[in-house]
Amino acid sequence: MADRYANFANSGLGRTVVKRLGLPDPPRLRRHQPGDPLVSGPVLLGAAPGGRLGEPIRKTLGAAGVEVTDQTPDGVRVSALVFDASGITDSTGLRALYDFFHPYARSLEVSGRVLVLGTPPEATTSPAEATAQRSLEGLTRSIGKEFGRGATAQLVYVAPGGEQATESTLRFLLSGRSAYVSGQVVRIGAGDVPTPADGDRPLDGRLALVTGAARGIGAAIARVLARDGADVIALDVPAAGDALAGVANETRGRALQLDLTAADAPERLAGYLAAGPHTGVDIVVHNAGITRDKTIARMSADQWDAVIGVNLTAPERVDELLLERGLIGSGGRIVGVASIAGIAGNRGQTNYATSKAGVIGMVQSYAPVLLPRGITINAVAPGFIETAMTATMPIGLREAGRRLNSMSQGGLPVDVAETIAWLASPGSATITGNVIRVCGQSLLGA
Numbered sequence: 001m002a003d004r005y006a007n008f009a010n011s012g013l014g015r016t017v018v019k020r021l022g023l024p025d026p027p028r029l030r031r032h033q034p035g036d037p038l039v040s041g042p043v044l045l046g047a048a049p050g051g052r053l054g055e056p057i058r059k060t061l062g063a064a065g066v067e068v069t070d071q072t073p074d075g076v077r078v079s080a081l082v083f084d085a086s087g088i089t090d091s092t093g094l095r096a097l098y099d100f101f102h103p104y105a106r107s108l109e110v111s112g113r114v115l116v117l118g119t120p121p122e123a124t125t126s127p128a129e130a131t132a133q134r135s136l137e138g139l140t141r142s143i144g145k146e147f148g149r150g151a152t153a154q155l156v157y158v159a160p161g162g163e164q165a166t167e168s169t170l171r172f173l174l175s176g177r178s179a180y181v182s183g184q185v186v187r188i189g190a191g192d193v194p195t196p197a198d199g200d201r202p203l204d205g206r207l208a209l210v211t212g213a214a215r216g217i218g219a220a221i222a223r224v225l226a227r228d229g230a231d232v233i234a235l236d237v238p239a240a241g242d243a244l245a246g247v248a249n250e251t252r253g254r255a256l257q258l259d260l261t262a263a264d265a266p267e268r269l270a271g272y273l274a275a276g277p278h279t280g281v282d283i284v285v286h287n288a289g290i291t292r293d294k295t296i297a298r299m300s301a302d303q304w305d306a307v308i309g310v311n312l313t314a315p316e317r318v319d320e321l322l323l324e325r326g327l328i329g330s331g332g333r334i335v336g337v338a339s340i341a342g343i344a345g346n347r348g349q350t351n352y353a354t355s356k357a358g359v360i361g362m363v364q365s366y367a368p369v370l371l372p373r374g375i376t377i378n379a380v381a382p383g384f385i386e387t388a389m390t391a392t393m394p395i396g397l398r399e400a401g402r403r404l405n406s407m408s409q410g411g412l413p414v415d416v417a418e419t420i421a422w423l424a425s426p427g428s429a430t431i432t433g434n435v436i437r438v439c440g441q442s443l444l445g446a
């Protein structure tokens, strides 16, 4: 469904009307196109004294061909403001944030990026340091709401020992791939990670399974993973067979018709994956999902069961069997698709929000168990994304979903797909148990 308001607001007349009346002003977001450079201009890098992340970040960005500068003359715009706050050990040190962002706040170009890097509070050495590092969340979330014009702001906590593992995250958060991700907290764990031979095809040689891939977000995930080099198995119900075949053809992948709620679905899937040609699977994306909205007083037991069954029990059963059979091995990636409804709750969606909060629970409970096996598990939580699912919403709710976020517009399926591709990449080996919202910094559940 086209966002007519956003199209109007970006027209000549619309721009004047929006400005005069102080209406929501949805900017045209910069999204990644193949061949685009990582950033469109220099990155300004600042640091609080004693930080441990500034130099490794400078090296990583330099190796990726990014121009990094320590200051800019007045009036010169930068593509990103990056600040290493890991040296801040108590609340008086927070002043370094003001000293960096105050003079440069107006130097950021349209769709610019703000990254603050710090130490996970739980990995600090004193309560005062933990307090100061926890404070960084308030700064980044506020900048995300304040800067506008398509700018995004994120906090990246890097565990001690994870200094060399930031490349995939920088590539995602600084580029147009993260157009609709803002106000998020990313946690990178300790350890070294491989650098892909080809930064544009980090998934070369990997096999990915995407459920619910016939349309909407799932089809976009299949396309983006294939673009990044993966061989894709696109799975959906037999009734969606034609559309599924279209996605499989387009991505030069394979189509697998399977209803994930069938009693023997995990067994059939495991058999299919074990048969090869590539035994097992490297990336599993649990995207298939349904809604059956009603207030709980009006909801039938079937509506409850259907939603829990597709959205939560099916991913659980699939994970359990594939892991038990060793069909997801070291280097494996599991990504669940949750929803901001699972974080904030939503009227008329007790079943859906329960299932999506459950996806977050699945990710958080499996993460420590799978870490020693070299497998990561993360979730994305989309907000309002323009798909067939949201096109059926009543217009009032639909407009609220589109406007009540820092971008004043809905996201696109590709925004969710890009986030999953980042989590699935070999360079994200130390990112696990994260829940990343793809919601344009929605006010819901903030």
Ligand code: NAD
Pocket: 211, 212, 213, 214, 215, 216, 217, 218, 235, 236, 237, 240, 258, 259, 260, 261, 286, 287, 288, 289, 290, 310, 337, 338, 339, 340, 381, 382, 383, 384, 385, 386, 387, 388, 389, 390
């Ligand atoms: P969609 O309805 O367009 O696509 C979902 C796909 O899942 C369909 O192709 C469907 O056939 C498939 N599917 C459903 N039941 C299945 C089953 N039993 N076995 C196999 N496949 C099955 O939905 P979408 O908007 O693309 O959403 C994709 C995911 O993102 C869902 O998990 C949804 O809950 C989540 N999500 C979407 C939004 C949004 O704004 N669209 C927001 C938050 C979360």
